[in-house]
Amino acid sequence: MGTIRIVVANELWSYRDVLAAALSCLRPEAQVVSVEPDELDVEIARLMPHLVLCSKLTAAVESVPGWVVLYPGHETRAEICIGGERQTVADVQFDSLLGVVDSIKRHTRLGVVPSL
Amino acid sequence: MIRLLLVDDHSSFRQPLAFMLDREPDMRVVGQAGAVSEARPLLGLADVALFDLDLPDGTGLDLIRELRAINQCCAALVLTASAARRDFATVVEAGASGVMHKSVRIEEIISAVRRLHQGEALMSARETAEMLQLAGEWRAEDSEVRAALSRLTAREREVLQALADGLGDKEIAARLVLSVDTARRHMANILGKLGADSRLQALVLAVRHGAVEIR
Numbered sequence: 001m002g003t004i005r006i007v008v009a010n011e012l013w014s015y016r017d018v019l020a021a022a023l024s025c026l027r028p029e030a031q032v033v034s035v036e037p038d039e040l041d042v043e044i045a046r047l048m049p050h051l052v053l054c055s056k057l058t059a060a061v062e063s064v065p066g067w068v069v070l071y072p073g074h075e076t077r078a079e080i081c082i083g084g085e086r087q088t089v090a091d092v093q094f095d096s097l098l099g100v101v102d103s104i105k106r107h108t109r110l111g112v113v114p115s116l
Numbered sequence: 117m118i119r120l121l122l123v124d125d126h127s128s129f130r131q132p133l134a135f136m137l138d139r140e141p142d143m144r145v146v147g148q149a150g151a152v153s154e155a156r157p158l159l160g161l162a163d164v165a166l167f168d169l170d171l172p173d174g175t176g177l178d179l180i181r182e183l184r185a186i187n188q189c190c191a192a193l194v195l196t197a198s199a200a201r202r203d204f205a206t207v208v209e210a211g212a213s214g215v216m217h218k219s220v221r222i223e224e225i226i227s228a229v230r231r232l233h234q235g236e237a238l239m240s241a242r243e244t245a246e247m248l249q250l251a252g253e254w255r256a257e258d259s260e261v262r263a264a265l266s267r268l269t270a271r272e273r274e275v276l277q278a279l280a281d282g283l284g285d286k287e288i289a290a291r292l293v294l295s296v297d298t299a300r301r302h303m304a305n306i307l308g309k310l311g312a313d314s315r316l317q318a319l320v321l322a323v324r325h326g327a328v329e330i331r
Contacts, residue, residue: 012197012218014225015129021222022132025139074197076125076172091150094131 004050004105006032009040010070011055019053022094027101051104053097066104068097083107118143118233121162123179124195125150125171133166136222143229152178159183162190164229167212169196169203177210184211191232195225201247202254209251214238258325264310265327272309273327275302279319280328 006023010016020034035043041060044052051066057079061067069079070092078092082103089096120137124130127150134145147158152174159165159182167176180192191213196203199217207215213232216224228238237244268276271292278288289299303315312318322328 014133014195014218014220014222015126017222018129018133018136022135025135070128071126074170078128091125092128094128094135097128 003029003031004101004108005047006030006051006053006101007040007043007047007049008032008034009037009043009052009054011037015070016053019097023098023101026098030101030105050108051101065107066100068092068100118229119146119161119163120144120229121147121149121155121158121165121190123149123152123155123166123171123176124168126168133222133225137226137229140226143226155179156182159190160187162187164191164193164232166193166195166225166229169194169198169207177206180207180210180212193225193228193232193238195220201250205247205251205254208239208244208247261310261321261325265322265325267309268306268327272302272306275299276306276318276322277328279303279315280323280330 008016008020008023010019016034020032023030024032033043033047033049037055040052040054041058044060044064049064051068052061052064053068053070054061055070055072057067057069057072061069062081066082068081071078076091078089080087080089080092080100082100120143122130122134122137122145124133130148130150134148137143138145146161147155149155149158151172156179159179165179165183167179169176176194176196180194183190183192192211194207194212194215195218196207196215197218204215214228214237216228216238231238239247274292275288278291283291285296285299285303288294289296292299294302307313307315307318310318310321312321319328323330
């Protein structure tokens with residue numbers, strides 16, 4: 001089974017630090033990399049992640065199979081996209097983020113686009 | 117064992133933070149809340165409480181004051197996305213033992229929790245005194261501006277709101293059915309009462325104190 005690559009680039013350092021650390025612990029098969037938000041587009045081109053967690057949507061982020069824009073402008077909501085299907089969640093729970101990781105993992109393994 | 121309470125409405129930050137803190141051998145998260153009302157019943161359980169400031173039904177400041185009243189032994193640590201010194205000072209004045217910007221790393225949060233539990237201060241006495249002085253000055257300035265705003269007449273408030281809506285003298289006069297000279301006179305009175313040097317400064321004061329809305 002291949003490794004999935006997750007890039008975490010949330011604006012607030014504590015957010016990306018905590019998310020990257022917890023994801024690494026709970027999904028040890030995933031390769032989790034924390035990057036500065038300003039460097040996200042470059043890192044996407046370099047690392048070709050399967051999933052991006054960030055605070056702002058860019059064209060580069062949209063090119064990734066899965067992404068979660070978490071708390072844009074510090075609002076308590078998230079935009080989630082898996083394989084092109086988008087959803088807005090009012091107060092996303094961490095379990096749901098783990099669910100996104102698992103969906104992306106299935107997507108990568110099976111080569112299909114999972115639904116949310 | 118350090119018993120921890122985490123209060124933050126960003127669940128996807130709070131929950132993994134709780135998970136990571138729980139992995140520390142000397143820490144146990146005894147409660148989590150995403151709102152003031154959820155946190156209230158948990159205030160008596162913790163040795164160290166981590167509070168966000170912006171909560172959906174109030175602020176972390178409310179909780180710090182309540183905590184001080186019911187659980188003197190619990191240290192309050194504020195984690196905030198605000199970088200404003202004013203917010204930091206207000207937090208210290210409310211009785212928090214520490215305040216950190218959310219740009220810190222998790223190791224710094226863990227270290228701060230341990231230090232607070234051991235009775236150490238995160239800020240020097242001088243920093244704390246400075247914060248308390250700033251908070252006092254801002255509170256005094258705040259009440260002066262509020263008093264000045266309360267001296268504005270109803271018409272002057274309408275003029276100020278029109279200014280906030282981006283209108284110029286002619287447009288303000290047209291909206292309020294005044295002559296342009298009268299609109300200008302109202303504006304001069306507003307600046308005089310607020311002690312403002314410019315319309316922009318008057319507008320900033322009015323917006324900050326909720327006297328007008330930016331629509």
